[in-house]
Amino acid sequence: MTVYDDLVGQGPVIGQLEAAARAGADVLAGAGGGGMTHAWLFTGPPGSGRSVAARAFAAALLCPDLGCGHCVSCHQVLSGTHADVEVVRPAGLSYGVRETRELVLRAASSPTGGRWRVVLFEDADRSTEQAANALLKAIEEPPARTVWLLCAPSPDDLVVTIRSRCRLVTLRTPPADAVADVLVRRDDIDPDVAAEAARAAQGHIGRARRLATDEEARRRRAEVLAVPSRLTGLGPAVEAAEALVKAAEAEAKAAGAELDAAETAALRQALGESAKGRMPRGTAGALKELEDRQKSRTTRMKRDALDRALLDLASYYRDLLAVQLGADVALVNAERARELRAYRGTPEATLQRLEAIMTCRERLEANVNPQLAVEAMTMALRTG
Numbered sequence: 001m002t003v004y005d006d007l008v009g010q011g012p013v014i015g016q017l018e019a020a021a022r023a024g025a026d027v028l029a030g031a032g033g034g035g036m037t038h039a040w041l042f043t044g045p046p047g048s049g050r051s052v053a054a055r056a057f058a059a060a061l062l063c064p065d066l067g068c069g070h071c072v073s074c075h076q077v078l079s080g081t082h083a084d085v086e087v088v089r090p091a092g093l094s095y096g097v098r099e100t101r102e103l104v105l106r107a108a109s110s111p112t113g114g115r116w117r118v119v120l121f122e123d124a125d126r127s128t129e130q131a132a133n134a135l136l137k138a139i140e141e142p143p144a145r146t147v148w149l150l151c152a153p154s155p156d157d158l159v160v161t162i163r164s165r166c167r168l169v170t171l172r173t174p175p176a177d178a179v180a181d182v183l184v185r186r187d188d189i190d191p192d193v194a195a196e197a198a199r200a201a202q203g204h205i206g207r208a209r210r211l212a213t214d215e216e217a218r219r220r221r222a223e224v225l226a227v228p229s230r231l232t233g234l235g236p237a238v239e240a241a242e243a244l245v246k247a248a249e250a251e252a253k254a255a256g257a258e259l260d261a262a263e264t265a266a267l268r269q270a271l272g273e274s275a276k277g278r279m280p281r282g283t284a285g286a287l288k289e290l291e292d293r294q295k296s297r298t299t300r301m302k303r304d305a306l307d308r309a310l311l312d313l314a315s316y317y318r319d320l321l322a323v324q325l326g327a328d329v330a331l332v333n334a335e336r337a338r339e340l341r342a343y344r345g346t347p348e349a350t351l352q353r354l355e356a357i358m359t360c361r362e363r364l365e366a367n368v369n370p371q372l373a374v375e376a377m378t379m380a381l382r383t384g
């Protein structure tokens with residue numbers, strides 16, 4: 001067992017990180033060598049394991065054995081309790097300048113364990129411009145023992161000034177059989193169920209696990225995939241758009257409410273809630289701040305849920321294109337092969353439909369009203 005066990009299908013990345021952890025240990029031992037890189041950027045498509053890789057690297061840097069996976073230090077880093085590792089996970093749509101400045105200050109203090117102080121910044125692409133500037137200063141002149149691990153979908157998601165100062169770690173989409181293998185081995189999932197979930201999730205490990213274990217998630221996905229065959233005219237297109245948006249909202253609201261309730265209860269207790277549920281004076285601001293952050297997070301979750309539905313929809317048309325072109329590739333939605341073969345239309349029309357989905361994703365990312373963006377898409381997808 002090592003700290004890299006949770007990385008699926010990322011052989012080259014593991015090799016790179018092992019070499020870097022050795023170089024870091026040489027620096028600590030005073031052996032010199034190539035020296036230590038103080039800023040790293042982990043990129044890869046959603047679900048490929050960016051933050052898993054960054055966390056494993058943090059553990060390797062702090063482990064006397066370069067990432068054995070079972071010492072106290074490794075356990076602490078992997079479970080998120082190591083004093084020298086701070087994990088930053090922006091809850092909402094953006095990470096602000098005040099938070100970043102405070103983070104930079106904390107990052108500059110000496111490591112308690114004598115090795116490195118590591119800041120693992122997930123979704124670093126959500127930093128506001130001012131926050132990115134504050135971060136840049138810290139990365140330009142890093143304290144000798146501080147290591148920044150930034151995660152983002154692609155290098156282009158960060159401003160070039162930050163990007164150019166980071167060493168890149170590029171994760172790839174893990175192959176479906178590697179994902180299925182993990183589900184069987186680690187989560188004890190039936191091999192057939194694992195294979196289908198891995199295929200449907202298109203390399204997103206967390207999504208594959210959810211599809212394999214959560215019937216509701218499977219049902220929602222099936223509903224999305226039933227959309228193309230229903231788009232026979234204007235009326236159905238409008239209805240389908242509404243259904244897609246509402247389903248994503250309901251999903252995000254349910255998941256968000258669960259998180260919110262637990263957080264709010266914890267904060268109220270920490271602030272000194274009385275047995276009768278009364279709050280001490282002067283605590284309203286803190287509660288309001290939490291509420292704002294939660295709202296922002298729910299917005300993000302709604303957008304993510306809708307995007308996931310659009311990716312499922314795109315997989316349908318990509319399969320359709322493969323069938324129309326007679327390409328010899330494994331279909332993501334193999335269970336719909338018969339329906340796909342019966343679909344009437346040209347490969348050109350299918351390409352246009354795929355494009356309509358991608359345009360919709362871009363619009364949503366640019367904060368266009370979801371109902372409007374999705375309706376424009378279903379209009380472009382309809383066959384009648």
Ligand SMILES: [Zn+2]
Pocket residue numbers: 063064065066067068069070071072073074
């Ligand atoms: Zn260890």
